[in-house]
Every structure is written in structure tokens, then in C-alpha cells.
Amino acid sequence: MSGNHQKYADFIWSVADLLRGDYRQSEYGKVILPFTVLRRIxxxxxxxxxxxxxxxxxxxxxxxxxxxxxIKLRNASGASFYNTSPLEFGGLGADSDNVARNLRSYIGGFSPGAVEVLEKYRFDEQITRLQESGLLYLVASKFAEIDLHPDVVDNHQMGYVFEELIRKFSEISNETAGEHFTPREVIRLMVNLLMAPDDRDVMTPGIVRPLKKKLRTVLSAV
Incomplete structure (x- = not known):
């Protein structure tokens, strides 16, 4: 992984420093992965x-x-998912006393597919646990600092970031690659996120694009 990809992975992984003591190492992924997906979306x-x-x-x-x-809301968003909440992830930390409530409201504004993915992570349970540990504001604010827009972190880079995070979680959990399981719904959303800026090119009839290495890696896990 090049230094640029590593920079983003290392920044996201630094959230583990906030979790240490309240979470076991094997549980870091329960927080970091869904927050990474949420921030990318x-x-x-x-x-x-x-x-x-x-x-x-x-x-x-x-x-x-x-x-x-x-369909109309998806067309307006220009992607296969959307969010109708007036709240923005980057602004959740502005009201430190109501981060849990605002985060849940924000998540509730997503289209059904995206909400289901976060439910697969049992993310709501982690919101409660982080809030009770006094960590939710710190974690949410940390993720708000990183810009994961495709213009900044392109599909190829984002694939490397996901891959590096999953590798780290597998290592600290003493799992081999074959033992690490990612739900199909999460894989599907990850593919959508990786492909989001290229959706029109890929889905336009008559246009053929080679399957990128990172996309082949993700699909092979399904």
C-alpha cells in the first residue's frame, strides 16, 4: 500500500487509541468499520x-x-443510496450533549439498504455502549476530521483502506483471512461505495470496463 493509502488507514486506525480500556482489541472493528462506512457514505x-x-x-x-x-430520491442523490436527514455527519459534534440522539436521527434518514448494512454491524448497540463510556463524542468527532469523498480518496484508495483495516482486525483477533467474515450486505455496500463515481459508466449499455483488482478482491469475499 502506498504512503497515501496508509495515511488514511493509519488515521482511521488511530481511533483504537480512544477505545483502549473500554473495548477489547478484538472488538475494535465493531466501532471502526461501521464508522468508516458511515463517513464514506x-x-x-x-x-x-x-x-x-x-x-x-x-x-x-x-x-x-x-x-x-x-427512485426519485436516488436520482437526486446521483447514487444508489441517499439520506433525507437535515443533519450532516460533520456537524454531529457541534451538540456534544445530544450526539447519540442526533447520530441515530441522521442514520434513520438513510435509504433502506444503507440502514440495513449498519444494522448488520449492530451499530445501534455500539452507539449506546460508546455513549455510556463517554466515547461517542470523541469517536464521532475523530471521524468527522477525515474527508473520504471520492475526489479525495478515490475508489482504488478506498479499497486499499478497507483491506488494510480488515487485515489489522484479523491480526489482533488471531484470525486467518478465511476466518474473517464480512456480511454479504456489507460487501454489497462496499462495492457500491467503491463504484459510486463510476456508476454511470459501468451501468451504461455498450460500455465495457475491466474489473479493477480491488473490486475483484471485494467480490471474491461474497
């Missing part, structure tokens, strides 16, 4: 967030089936 959606909120307001009184509303 937030950064991917940030440029079109206002468009999504405007579309949501426009559709508020429209008598449309839920599926059509979902």
Missing part, C-alpha cells in the same frame, strides 16, 4: 445533499407509491 452524498432534501420536500404531499419516491 456521508462524503459520497454530501455534494447532492441539498438536492435530495429539496426533492424530499417537493414529494412530501405527492401521492406516489414508496418505490417511486425512492
Amino acid at each position: 456521508d462524503c459520497v452524498l454530501e455534494p447532492t445533499k441539498k438536492d435530495v432534501l429539496a426533492e424530499k420536500a417537493r414529494l412530501k404531499d405527492a401521492l406516489l407509491p414508496p418505490r417511486l419516491v425512492e
